[in-house]
Amino acid sequence: MNGVMKRLTRLATTARQYVPALIAAIPMIWLLLLFVLPLLFVVKMSLSEARLGLPPYYDLIRSIEDGIVTIQINFSNYMILAQDSLYVSALLGSLKIATVSTLLCILIGYPMAYAIANAPRHWRTPLLMLVILPFWTSFLIRAYAWIGILKNNGLLNNMLMSIGVIDEPLNILYTQWAVFIGDTYTYLPFFILPLYASLLKLDHSLLEAAADLGAKPITQFFTVTLPQTTPGIIAGSMLVFIPTMGEFIIPDLLGGPDVLMLGKMMWIEFFNNKDWPVASALTVVLLVALIIPFVLMQNYEQLDHGDNDR
Amino acid sequence: MTVETPIVQLQQVSKHYGGVHAVDDISLDIHHGEFFSLLGASGCGKTTLLRMLAGFETPTKGRILIDGQDMTAVPAYDRPVNMMFQSYALFPHMCVADNIAYGLKREGMNKQQQVERVREMMALVKIEQYAQRKPHQLSGGQRQRVALARALARQPKILLLDEPLGALDKKLREETQFELVNLQARLKTTFIVVTHDQEEAMTMSSRIALINAGRIEQLDTPRRIYEFPATRYAAGFIGLANLLTARVVSQQDDIVTLYSDQLGCEFNVSHGQPLATDAEVSIIIRPEKIQVTQRSDNAVNQLKGIIKEIAYLGDVSIYYAEIAPGIRIKFTQSNVQPLAEQPISWDQEVTLTWSAYSCGILSQ
Numbered sequence: 274m275n276g277v278m279k280r281l282t283r284l285a286t287t288a289r290q291y292v293p294a295l296i297a298a299i300p301m302i303w304l305l306l307l308f309v310l311p312l313l314f315v316v317k318m319s320l321s322e323a324r325l326g327l328p329p330y331y332d333l334i335r336s337i338e339d340g341i342v343t344i345q346i347n348f349s350n351y352m353i354l355a356q357d358s359l360y361v362s363a364l365l366g367s368l369k370i371a372t373v374s375t376l377l378c379i380l381i382g383y384p385m386a387y388a389i390a391n392a393p394r395h396w397r398t399p400l401l402m403l404v405i406l407p408f409w410t411s412f413l414i415r416a417y418a419w420i421g422i423l424k425n426n427g428l429l430n431n432m433l434m435s436i437g438v439i440d441e442p443l444n445i446l447y448t449q450w451a452v453f454i455g456d457t458y459t460y461l462p463f464f465i466l467p468l469y470a471s472l473l474k475l476d477h478s479l480l481e482a483a484a485d486l487g488a489k490p491i492t493q494f495f496t497v498t499l500p501q502t503t504p505g506i507i508a509g510s511m512l513v514f515i516p517t518m519g520e521f522i523i524p525d526l527l528g529g530p531d532v533l534m535l536g537k538m539m540w541i542e543f544f545n546n547k548d549w550p551v552a553s554a555l556t557v558v559l560l561v562a563l564i565i566p567f568v569l570m571q572n573y574e575q576l577d578h579g580d581n582d583r
Numbered sequence: 584m585t586v587e588t589p590i591v592q593l594q595q596v597s598k599h600y601g602g603v604h605a606v607d608d609i610s611l612d613i614h615h616g617e618f619f620s621l622l623g624a625s626g627c628g629k630t631t632l633l634r635m636l637a638g639f640e641t642p643t644k645g646r647i648l649i650d651g652q653d654m655t656a657v658p659a660y661d662r663p664v665n666m667m668f669q670s671y672a673l674f675p676h677m678c679v680a681d682n683i684a685y686g687l688k689r690e691g692m693n694k695q696q697q698v699e700r701v702r703e704m705m706a707l708v709k710i711e712q713y714a715q716r717k718p719h720q721l722s723g724g725q726r727q728r729v730a731l732a733r734a735l736a737r738q739p740k741i742l743l744l745d746e747p748l749g750a751l752d753k754k755l756r757e758e759t760q761f762e763l764v765n766l767q768a769r770l771k772t773t774f775i776v777v778t779h780d781q782e783e784a785m786t787m788s789s790r791i792a793l794i795n796a797g798r799i800e801q802l803d804t805p806r807r808i809y810e811f812p813a814t815r816y817a818a819g820f821i822g823l824a825n826l827l828t829a830r831v832v833s834q835q836d837d838i839v840t841l842y843s844d845q846l847g848c849e850f851n852v853s854h855g856q857p858l859a860t861d862a863e864v865s866i867i868i869r870p871e872k873i874q875v876t877q878r879s880d881n882a883v884n885q886l887k888g889i890i891k892e893i894a895y896l897g898d899v900s901i902y903y904a905e906i907a908p909g910i911r912i913k914f915t916q917s918n919v920q921p922l923a924e925q926p927i928s929w930d931q932e933v934t935l936t937w938s939a940y941s942c943g944i945l946s947q
Contacts, residue, residue, distance in 0.1 A: 481639055482672035484659040486686030486737065496685070500676045 312560075319553035322347045329547050350554035359533070360555065364562065366533040370449065370524070371517040374456035375464075378513045379506060381457065382464040386505075387498075389465075390472035401469065404462050416455060416526050423451050423527065447529025455523040460516060464509035471505025472498075504573070511570050515563050535559050588651045590615045590741060590773045591636065596645035597797075598631050605631040606642070607797035613790075618767050618774045620784040623794035624820070632794070633743050633777045637666045650740055660689075665739040669746040671730035673718040679705070679729050680714040686737040704732040707766070724755050735770070744776045748783060760786050781821045785809065793817050809869075814947040818867045823901070825873075825912050826865045826945070831858045838939055840883075841866065846907055849883045851939040858946070865945040870901065872941040873914035875927065879934045884942075886935045888912060890927055904933055 321330045322345070335343045354360045389400045407415060422428045423446040430442040445451050475498060483493040521536035528534070535555060542552035589612035598606040606628045613619045621629040634640045635647060638659030647655050654662055665686070673682050680701050687697045705711045708728040718726055727750070734742055747763065748756040764787050767774045778784050784791050785805040793800040793808065793816075800820075801813040812818035815826060829841035829850055839858060841850045852866055879887070888904030891911065899915045906912050914935060916927070927933060 476670075476672070478668055478670050478672040479674060481637075481659070482666075482668055482674070482733075483685070484639075485637055485664075485666045486733070487660050487689035488685075489660055492689065497674060 315553045315556050318549055319350055319551075319557050320346050320348070321550050322349070323548050323550045328549065330550050347550070350550045351558075353551055354554055354558060360538060363533040363535050363538040364558065367518050367535040367559075368562075370452050370456065370520075370532070370534060371514050373453050374460065374517045375510050375514045377453060377457040378461050378464040379510065382461050382468060382509065383506070385461075386465045386468040386472055390469055390475075401466075404465050407462070412459070413522065415459070416522055419451070419455050419458070419527055420446060423454065446527060447531070449528065449532050451527035451529075452524050452532055452534075455527045456513075456517045456520060459523060460513040463512040463516075467508040467512065468502060468505040471502045471508075475501050507570055507573055511566065514566060518563055519559055587615065589613055590617075590650055591775070592646075592648040592651075593632075594646040594648070596632070596635065596642045596647060598628070598635060598640060599643045604797045606635070608645070609794075609797070609799055610645075611792060611799065611802070613773060613775065616771045616773055618764065618776070618787055618789045620776045620778055620788035620791045621794055622778055622781060622784040622791050622820075623800075625779055627794045628797040629777045629779075629794045630745060633666070633745055633775065636741070636775065637664060637743055638662045663739055664741040664743055665734040665737055666743040666745065667730050667734040667747055669749055671718075671726050671750075673726060673729055673733070675718055678715050678717055679710065679721070682718070682729055683733045683736050685733065690737065700736055704736045707735070708732045723750055723752075724759070727751060727759070731766075735772070739772065741773045741775060744774060746778055747776060748778075748780075756783070763787060785821070793820060795820075811943055812867060812945065815865055815867075815945050818865075818945060823870045823913055823915075825868045825870065825914075827868070827910075829864060829866055831860050831862045831864060833860065834858060839944060841944075845910070846886065848886065850942075851883045852942050852944050853940045854944045858944070862946065866942055867945055868912075868937055868942040870913040870915045871899075873912070873935050873937050875914075875916070876934050876936045878936075882936075884937050884939060886912065888933055888935060890929055890931050890933060893927070893929065902927060902933075904935065906935075 317333055318330060321333050323330050331345070333344050333346065335345050337343075385404070389397055389404070392400055420427070424430070425442040425444065425446070427446070429445070430439075433439045434442065445454070479497050479501065480493050483497045484490075488496060519536045520534065521540055524532050524534045524537050525540070528537075535558075539552050539555050539559075542548045542555060591611070591613040593609055593611040596606060596609050597604065609632065621632055623629045631640060635642055636649075638654070638657060638661075642655060645655075646653055649663060674685065677685070683701045683704050684697050687700055692700070701714075702711070705714060708731050710725060710728045710732065713721060713725060713729075718729065721729065727747070731747070734744075744763075748759055751759060760783060763774070776784070776787065788805055790802065790804055791808055792802045795816050801808055801817045803811075803813075808817060809822055812821065812824070818824040818826065827843060827850070828845070829843040832840045832842050832849075834840070834854075834857065837853050837855055839852050839854045841852065841864070842848075843850070850866055858864065876885070879885075886904075886906045888906040888911075890902055891905050892903040894901040894903075895918075897918070899917050901913055901915050903911045903913055912935060
């Protein structure tokens with residue numbers, strides 16, 4: 274009896290050692306099945322040759338005859354991307370729109386996050402709720418609403434004309450300006466939240482020390498608050514930059530045909546041209562373009578963690 | 584003869600938070616070159632007072648003058664004072680040299696002079712070798728020095744120190760106490776220290792303001808505060824004290840004769856101020872002023888007691904003798920010989936005595 278109990282205890286101890294690994298394994302398996310595996314399919318597809326039919330590409334593994342496996346890897350899809358200026362300008366267009374939208378989010382979001390973080394304690398949660406509130410409505414509906422606001426005889430133009438600021442309606446809808454506005458509007462909360470957290474963590478005695486050493490409020494901000502909240506700015510910027518790079522719906526609804534972006538190009542290749550291999554190659558390029566800033570951010574965060582470990 | 588203007592003049596300063604009077608009508612002059620301590624238990628208002636001097640809080644009432652100028656409404660960044668924060672508040676994203684240079688940059692000092700002054704400050708507090716380190720790469724003691732150097736770099740008229748030694752361990756604290764005193768003597772800057780540690784205040788200060796519930800309980804030199812506490816609170820806060828309640832019987836010249844109904848004995852105490860006959864007062868006797876005597880003749884200032892507790896502290900031992908049910912008297916004896924048999928042991932009856940000139944009377 275005693276021996277059984279001992280063995281059971283030992284078994285329980287061993288099992289307990291595996292619990293953390295088990296918990297970690299669940300999201301790992303999830304990511305593996307639903308992210309890594311499909312991604313590998315996409316990579317594989319990008320290396321294959323297009324054809325008419327279903328599926329609209331040839332398999333990499335062409336034939337298995339007499340035990341000899343022929344694998345045909347095809348880099349021409351990437352060559353097409355490099356050679357056709359359309360794709361290059363789509364990448365540059367995405368970069369431009371993502372960069373401008375991120376900068377706009379910083380300019381608008383920083384004062385908002387700052388104001389919320391410095392509001393009286395009982396005001397903070399309601400103000401933060403207001404930032405998140407738009408998520409209660411469908412994203413698609415909100416994007417459509419911008420058409421009503423931005424179009425030539427829409428809310429904005431009518432208002433500006435009625436108060437006499439402009440005589441002719443501003444042509445905003447179906448230009449890149451509409452995409453800047455739409456992206457900034459949509460992703461602003463993603464910028465504000467991490468920055469808000471970063472601003473809350475700011476040690477106020479540092480500001481007092483700066484004041485004590487002769488820094489006026491504006492100098493206090495630039496020499497203490499801003500450097501101390503850089504991790505928040507970077508995290509927030511990534512959360513804006515990465516999705517806007519691949520954004521499809523906003524440029525499609527608000528941008529019109531002249532705004533070239535990767536997301537839209539992918540859609541065109543997949544659904545209009547039925548060229549799955551080129552669309553996959555585009556996806557891979559976008560992914561690589563996004564991994565670079567992400568790795569940079571990771572490095573910065575590690576530096577920052579080193580700084581904070583006491 | 585001209586009287587020098589005090590460097591700091593607090594004129595009926597009060598600070599209220601809602602209904603709480605954190606600082607309650609304090610008036611106080613601090614002179615050039617003083618090492619001044621604001622001493623008190625936590626929550627007594629000493630830190631609020633210091634923060635008002637630095638400019639982080641505005642008084643609800645009253646005026647603050649620094650070097651004769653009204654500073655009540657002047658913001659922190661325009662005041663000729665600097666503060667060393669309890670948490671040090673070093674800028675984590677700047678190295679030691681940049682931390683020290685921060686205030687100099689704000690003054691618009693030129694680069695060459697900045698470098699010069701930073702070097703001078705680092706030498707002053709002996710941290711030259713850490714110039715390029717970030718605060719998190721320093722030990723607590725080193726950080727404390729950086730904070731001190733940063734606060735002194737602008738050569739302020741007054742240096743405010745908020746619990747400057749609070750975060751250091753005991754040994755380092757004792758060493759740093761003397762360093763601070765020497766530094767202050769060399770620089771002749773007025774130091775105002777907030778501390779809750781009476782020993783620290785006693786060691787370092789030229790004068791101490793003992794603060795209790797937002798008011799000054801007593802303002803005096805460390806020695807006078809210890810030997811002649813003004814109130815029961817002051818007596819209890821600084822050092823160990825025995826308080827005995829007694830009734831004034833008579834007063835002749837400077838000797839007051841008192842009688843304790845509870846103990847049934849008579850006391851003589853030297854006291855300058857006239858006291859009303861029959862007034863209830865406290866007699867304060869410091870433990871080290873009490874002697875054990877072989878005589879036992881029921882003379883004045885003589886009490887019999889039974890030893891109930893002995894606390895061996897190494898250098899001295901503190902004995903607690905019960906002189907009446909529920910009333911104990913503390914007295915100390917130096918441990919002169921290392922292994923000598925303890926002259927006094929538990930449950931022994933002792934006769935204690937003290938001189939009329941080494942005790943005092945407290946009527947508050």
